Amino acid sequence: MTLLAAAQADFPLHMPVIVAGGGACGLVAALAAHDAGAEVVVIERDPVPRGSTSMSLGAVCASGTADQRRLGVDDDAERFAADVMEKTRGTADLALARTVGQLSGEAVDWLREAHGVELSLDPNWPPAFGHSRMRMHVSPGRSGTDLMDRLLAACDRAGIPIVTSATLESLFVEGKRVTGVRYARPDGSREDIGCGALILATCGFGGNHAMIAKHIPAMREARYFGWEGNQGDGILLGEAMGAALADMDAYQGLGLLAEPAGIDLNPRFLIEGGVQVNRLGQRFSNELDDVSGQGARVIAQPGSMAWVIYDERIHRSCFDLPQYVALREVGGVQSADTLDALASRAGIDPAGLAETLAAIPHGEADAWGRRFDTPPLAPPFHAVRVSGALFHTQGGLAIDTGGRVLDEEGNPFPNLLAGGGAARGISGRGPSGYLPGAGLSSAIALGLACGRTAATLA
Incomplete structure (x- = not known):
């Protein structure tokens, strides 16, 4: 993971928005940027986008959805945030919890109505594990793989290009502004693309043993049941730029x-x-x-x-x-x-x-x-x-409610955003603040926020 001076770049291609990472957050961010009128490309390390989403149960906790209203479930962003703060013993970021509560429901309805990605309230998931309301939404196949397939199909219908087998390697920067990215191909070749805004959706660091030993030492000997590609790439790049980190000991x-x-x-x-x-x-x-x-x-x-x-x-x-x-x-x-x-x-x-x-x-x-x-x-x-x-880390880059990455003084970077496992989640500190479905809830909610913000910045 390296930073390169913008003056070194000669970009053969420039995209208004680049999304690094083709998991649920990255694909939702791409769809949101596209719907906001920005041209967008997704770059993904693996030959087929899968990641942690595909290994999950595919359940999204969301509040204020059309399905909840139809079934008489009284829920909203404030109640969602209150559950988060109670479960995390006040250690989660309240503004972020409210944002995820608001945008998770909006994202579920938007994905279904605008892009044909079906997510329906599952009545077999009663309130439990810290949820005070019935909130779990699932796709028809009831698995993370099924959800990924539906998001990929939506991106294909929208004409959003996804460059696979492309490992994010370097960022071109001018001050605190990202001007482009360099990614590596399996044959060792490298390609550069300029950008107006960059969204880091490269997931967490569960597969990076050194980062686990540093940030979650209690789990350094535990079995890791997650995507091995979760090496913390986006977090490391953001940290190299001077971004603040938050809740790095949080995990699912x-x-x-x-x-x-x-x-x-x-x-x-x-x-x-x-x-x-x-x-x-x-x-x-x-x-x-x-x-x-x-x-x-x-x-x-x-x-x-x-x-x-x-x-x-x-x-x-x-x-x-x-x-x-x-x-x-x-x-x-x-x-x-x-x-x-x-x-x-x-x-x-x-x-x-x-x-x-x-x-x-x-x-x-x-x-x-x-x-x-x-x-x-x-x-x-x-x-x-x-x-x-250990399944998934929940800490990462500090962000504002629009998904913009924050520096150590709390100021947003001009055009760098993060979501999903690359960003701080809503689980507070340690393992016990995690609510079922919160990982995917943050992924789609912050994906929606990042995509919209990036389109504006670009």
Whole structure:
């Protein structure tokens, strides 16, 4: 990652807006810039744009959408921001939380109406893990890959060029202004393009072991279940220009990574009444309290493993979820008619498991504060073995509500913007401020903001 003097450049091509990174944020930013009347190009490191979005459940938490209004869900940006501030214990940026609350709903409706990218409110995701309202919106395929395919198709219909196998390598700068970029091809060749504005949407730094050791040392030995291309390129380039960083210790953890399949289990298994136990058959937390911080809790159990225990009712409810279909196909689900038989097959202490399930106080809060308002688990039973992991970093370049990158004094750069994993998110500090769907919510909301701002600046 290097900075080059603008005087060194002789650009054969100039684009008003360049988007670096072809994930959800980058593609939404490109669509927004295009709709605002700017010519735009996306440059993407991988041969096929995928990134962290494709590995996610594809769920976007959004407030004030047409679907919410249609289904009678009373929600708005202020309520969204209040949930964020409560979950992050006041460590998130309030103005940014309000912006994401406002633009996430606007983006969901705009993507559907203007670009045919279907995102619908999922009634099977009740409020949980810090959400006070039903907010989870999903595409018809209920996966991150399906969402990416729809965004790529929308860009294709809009005629937005996406240059793949192009690794952002250098920025040409004049003072604090970016005048163009240099990217490298797999054959070693390099190409330069001038720009009026640059949007960094190059994702986070989960795959950069040195950056994890520096900023999130508690997870330096944890398994990384994310896109290996997440090397923090955009963050490093912004930092080299003198940009401020924020919330660099924030991350999305996973306590539901099915082992050994390496498939993330949907939190609905817990929302609908399932529990997590260790090999002694003991629960160790409120499973609905901290979807991200649960990863570290699982790692702290004997053997760094846990099991999700659920019954036939939950099995049938989640039967068609794409990840669950894949998990069953590889034999990742243990099933039995009795708890003893299930414990024997899964390698859990049977007496401990029986005692744990018998002690669940249905209709009132347990010792960890979880209230079970779902029916007691009943045979036949099912179990999935899971581990904890790091999925996605949530800190990055400091930005204003329009997506403009800020310097150490809080002043915006003239034409440099950032979103998605390259920018500070709304999860505050550490792992416990993450709300389900917040990563994609920030990606599309800040993508919309960045695209509009860049078009104006360009």
